[in-house]
Amino acid sequence: MKLKTLFNKATAALLAVPFLPALAHAFQMPEARRADYNGMTPHAHWDTVWHETMLDITIIGVVFSLITIWFMIKYKRKGHGERGKLPKLSGQAKIGWVVLPCMLFLGDDLYLFALGWDLHNQYREPPANAYEVKVTANQFSWTYEYPNGVETYGELKVPVGKPVVLRMLSEDVLHSHYMNRYRVTEDVMPGRVTYQWFMPDQLGESVVTCREYCGSGHSNMYGTVTAMPQSDWDSWMASEVASISPDGGTATDVAAATDQPSAERILGGKS
């Protein structure tokens, strides 16, 4: 009698099991990485979450498949007329075989959910000091408009080491702006401004594609995002400004475009 009560209490305590990994994660969580993300860019953060998720599902899949394969081999029919010998479950065992696996699944779910929430917050809260570029999508190209009115088509050029936020609107149908290196996608549509931000932390060019079906030229709606050294970017911007205004660019235009906190300050401890 007493043992049974104890057993029931222990079973009830097991209900807390799923919350343990989530709590453990919450306590281990580094300081908020939002405004200046202590050196971890959203895409690097994405990679860690991705690898943990992949590891998680691989372990579950392999263990589950191995158990099944073991059953498949061990319980092959030996002779004609043999029957299965699945034991009859008691009432408690029936409930147990629901509650315990569910707690296990829920524990894993909550753990992944906590990981994902953390990353989600980073993705959806652009740093206050981010450089803002307006993106206009139409069939089948991307237009990037910089704060000083300079426009580029199909290629986004940004200085390295500065967070960039894109404010996006479509002129015709749905599109989706995906930056391969920065692991970020957000749909672009008429009637609503959507946003995404990224941290160009390495020099070089990477691919931008459209990821929402938009018509016959959907596969041609791709471009590049280039992270340039600050000095190169400054001179590029100056030449762009010069090319749009007939009397040559003014210093204030370039200053307006580059009036952003320096890379060192944003990156904080990371050089």
Added chain:
Amino acid sequence: MSGFMGHEPNGIPGWPKTVKEWVFTVDHKVIGVWYLIGAVASFLVAGAAATLMRIELGSVGPNITEDGNVYNLWLTMHGAVMILGFQIPALLGFFANWAVPIMVGAKDMAFPRVNAMSVWLLWSGILIALANLVIPDSFNGMWTGYPPYSTTDMAGNTALYSFVVIVLGMSSVFGAVNLACTVAFMRAKGMGWFQMNMTVWCVFTANIIQLIFVPVLAASVLLLSLDRYLGFGFYNPEVGGDVLLYQNLFWFYSHPAVYVILLPFMGVIFEIFAASARNMIFNYKMTVWAVISFIPISADVWVHHAYVAGLPNWLRMLMTFTTLLISLPFGLLMLSLTGTLYRGAIRYTGPMYWALCAFFMLVIGALTGIPNALTAVDYGISDSYVIMSHFHYVMAVSGGMAIFAGVFFWFPKLTGRICHEGMTKLSAILWFVGMNIVMGPLYFAGIEGMPRRYMDYQMFADNATITSAQYWSTIGVYVTAAGVILMLVAWFHGMFAGKKVGGNPWGAESLEFTATAVVPGQGNFPTPVIVDENWHPYNYTENNPKPRFEPHPGTSAAH
């Protein structure tokens, strides 16, 4: 008991003999076969479209066509026909019609004429959908038909899209009411709710989901045509509409539709596992509750199709959680499948090969869904080959293999003959290997950033992972195609030259194998069937009480 609506069962086994009887039939089994023929025809058309696309994608640059509209037409037809013409009709048409009434011991569906109307609505829907291949302004807005694209002239004939979806939706709703009534009110005497086959439970639940959600889909596509042709503007922001309204309405139906497909095909796997392992379904009652719990959960997850669509952040996080919750009932179903093998006496028959392949594909498909459920991870892989590979593992490969497993499993009841065992097993292996070569590498191409619905990928031409994945994937299609051809050969061979077998070649315990003629005739059972309270369709482990029959009205035993 008099027959319903003049449909008096004559109890003579076998199929109708004349074309007229086949066409004007109200017999649920003949209607089921009509569904199967429609489904297999749709599968072949949509499969051909898939093959064309794979050849096009086999290498960088145009291989068959340079015209985006042509490719997009294949893509649209592949998605729409596979889901609306193959999966749902095969599962909720063929299995639901042919197997469920016999499994519950009914002599036919509750409304046989409505049933005939459902199948002919389906056939009209399929034929109109196929007309899309030949009309000049064919619809190319994908099976999802997202506005604003689908409300422009570029998308082609939006009316055809709306019409086909509504016609097929009507077919589904009629079928769902019919089947729900059959299961609820026409079970054999003595058969309790927890003495029904898993297939019955899964199809029943799937039909309840259809009843709740199909009207939403019908409304969403109807508004699309109203927008396009009558200038209403429900989805047009210029006149106060919202493009996201469509995505919310569409996925409010179309995610539950995934379970409309998933549950019945898992039901078929349960059937074959239990009969082959000669074992009780592990934790049967709780598994049934897990099936039922899909109804409320499936209603709450639609936003995971629109994580990157610009919906509010809190909604994305909420739906991440509800989406992850699906792992609970789903995990229980998988556990129950494995548990059914535990201490079994497994006999590796042809259908069991197919069912096991479907099971392992489902393990891969289900687990690769977990990263997609996490909103933040989805930002990196949304609408890429990752999601494409994931849902093909679940729906196309596992679902397709389970459907064909079921066809092989009930083949002896359809024809009185059995398919050649070697051909059955070899075609299963070809499918399994072939589809893994098709879909496996594409998962890694997706991680590298390959977007779905692209007809070319010159922007990734220097990415060796993507180009070699595309190359191998195309090779895999040929292996799968060999599997499909062998499967068809096995069916035709089995139909005309297969070994004649008795009514119960797998030694199953459910009514369609134990209480009917080899090929059941109209009315299914000679007289109404009665089952004992200890009778169970999966009672393999002890002596199952034999189903009994009511005495014939004319005999002296009648009381």
